[in-house]
Amino acid sequence: MSDMLQLTITTPTAVLVSEANAYAVRAEDESGSFGVLPGHTDLLTVLPASVIRWHSRDGATHYCALRGGLMTVENGRHVAIACRQGTIGDDLAKLEAEVEAMRAAETDAECQMRVEQMRLHARAVRELMRYLRPGRMGANDASMPMGAAP
Structure with missing residues (x-):
């Protein structure tokens, strides 16, 4: 078993993220916020509009605002997120504001x-x-x- 996660975030038209060296992923579903580390059990969950966070091997934190989607974890290593729309960015406050706007529009x-x-x-x-x-x-x-x- 590897000590890294392979993270992929896709929309119907693009691959937003293809990170082979993530060591932690943080997401949120209807039950709340949760983390995924290497060796995580298989998982399938629906993600609401939210911000995904992950840490790469170099210690940098990355963010992606999603307009809802589906997340799977397979074999304790492969994390895949399929979403309708996503925005990659470094400004967490801006991405969280974008998610709030998405949630308001959905409401x-x-x-x-x-x-x-x-x-x-x-x-x-x-x-x-x-x-x-x-x-x-x-x-x-x-x-x-x-x-x-x-």
Whole structure:
């Protein structure tokens, strides 16, 4: 077993990070923040919008802001993160602000989606009420004699 991690961070269109000499990776999922060291057990987890940190062999700390993704750890050495969007940077405060903006945008999108779902539901109920209104053809077909005109 190696004393280093191989870290790969990809988007659908690019490889953002391909680091063969990382000795620690720090990430965050819905359960909280966690670290990965060489020899870590296999893992599969979903990452929300967050900042990934890793330390390379030379002691430098690197950062990548993610717009959510999927992280796997295999064989205690291979750490792979597939994300929708990512930004590499050295300014942690700036990247954390970017993540907060991503989270706010996701929250706004979720709110808009809920509002639209409520509108569609209300429209469907109104249509059903209109259809089932007494006296409307089709609503009380069973009470009309066969062949009778409304």
